[in-house]
């Protein structure tokens with residue numbers, strides 16, 4: 054199977070947003086290993102993200118995390134990004150690192166704490182107004198560890214009320230995307246554990262509130278592509294946080310743990326109209342590179358998404374529809390597997406070369422000397438990390 058011109062045209066506009074925090078040091082609850090050359094400022098994170106785009110032409114924007122990427126002058130930060138060939142993208146709020154949020158943020162029983170969390174989201178919207186960002190991404194660490202610790206229903210009601218106040222401030226060209234996660238840091242219940250909760254909360258808000266699906270935030274064995282299909286049917290799939298997992302919220306390189314799952318997800322994205330110039334579904338990575346180098350880690354990730362998108366686009370939909378119509382179980386399955394097993398890498402390398410890019414972006418980046426340069430230059434200061 055070869056990647057035809059029609060497929061290449063569809064790949065042309067693919068855009069995968071990079072998280073600024075992927076370039077900082079991060080890791081598990083145990084040791085956070087430092088990497089020489091790790092950014093110390095939002096600007097250095099953006100410069101590194103721009104490298105990924107330079108070698109792949111796949112990642113034209115960078116997501117910010119407030120307050121980790123807080124600066125005095127967002128116009129200047131936007132201009133800095135543009136100078137490096139990228140734009141500022143989604144703004145992620147953060148109500149999970151301050152002591153005041155120990156027992157919740159938007160769900161907190163104390164109205165003063167809730168207001169503080171709401172105000173933080175207002176601040177994020179102010180940032181979006183300056184950066185021209187479309188999406189405010191809300192992920193909450195809210196939840197409880199023990200049965201009886203909190204009133205689950207009351208917390209849902211308070212969440213709805215807080216979100217309504219935030220949504221009221223979201224501009225006409227902006228969206229609120231609500232991310233769900235089934236556990237961690239809370240272990241008995243989280244207040245937005247699943248797509249159904251996120252869907253019901255955002256549906257109550259309005260058209261510009263959508264669900265964010267982080268691929269790592271499901272119980273093992275969950276059929277994520279089914280959720281994708283359902284949210285697209287309902288018109289509520291706002292964005293993806295891509296990563297991969299073996300066990301929990303591992304935040305490993307997308308497509309590394311289960312390439313077949315990534316293929317199945319992308320097939321349903323395409324099938325449901327979530328891919329292409331007419332779609333508003335945002336593709337983003339949400340990863341942490343603990344032991345591997347961060348820039349090549351991100352290059353590998355966007356290439357994985359591109360390769361799997363190309364494979365998903367290769368599915369012979371006409372033949373598949375016929376096989377399904379005839380209840381040809383094995384025939385239908387074989388059509389999917391043929392596309393999954395197609396090695397698209399040589400075609401994509403040739404296509405990159407035809408567009409003036411290196412056929413092998415990993416190799417080109419390694420040969421560029423950038424890693425050595427930042428390792429030598431970025432001495433002193435504090436290295437940015439997950440939480441910096």
Ligand code: PSV
Pocket residue numbers: 145146192232234267294302339
């Ligand atoms: C925590 O689980 C998390 O990884 C969420 O997925 C967020 O998207 C991310 O942190 C950044 O806030």
Ligand code: MN
Pocket residue numbers: 192232267294339
């Ligand atoms: Mn996420």
Ligand code: MN
Pocket residue numbers: 267269270302339
């Ligand atoms: Mn996560």
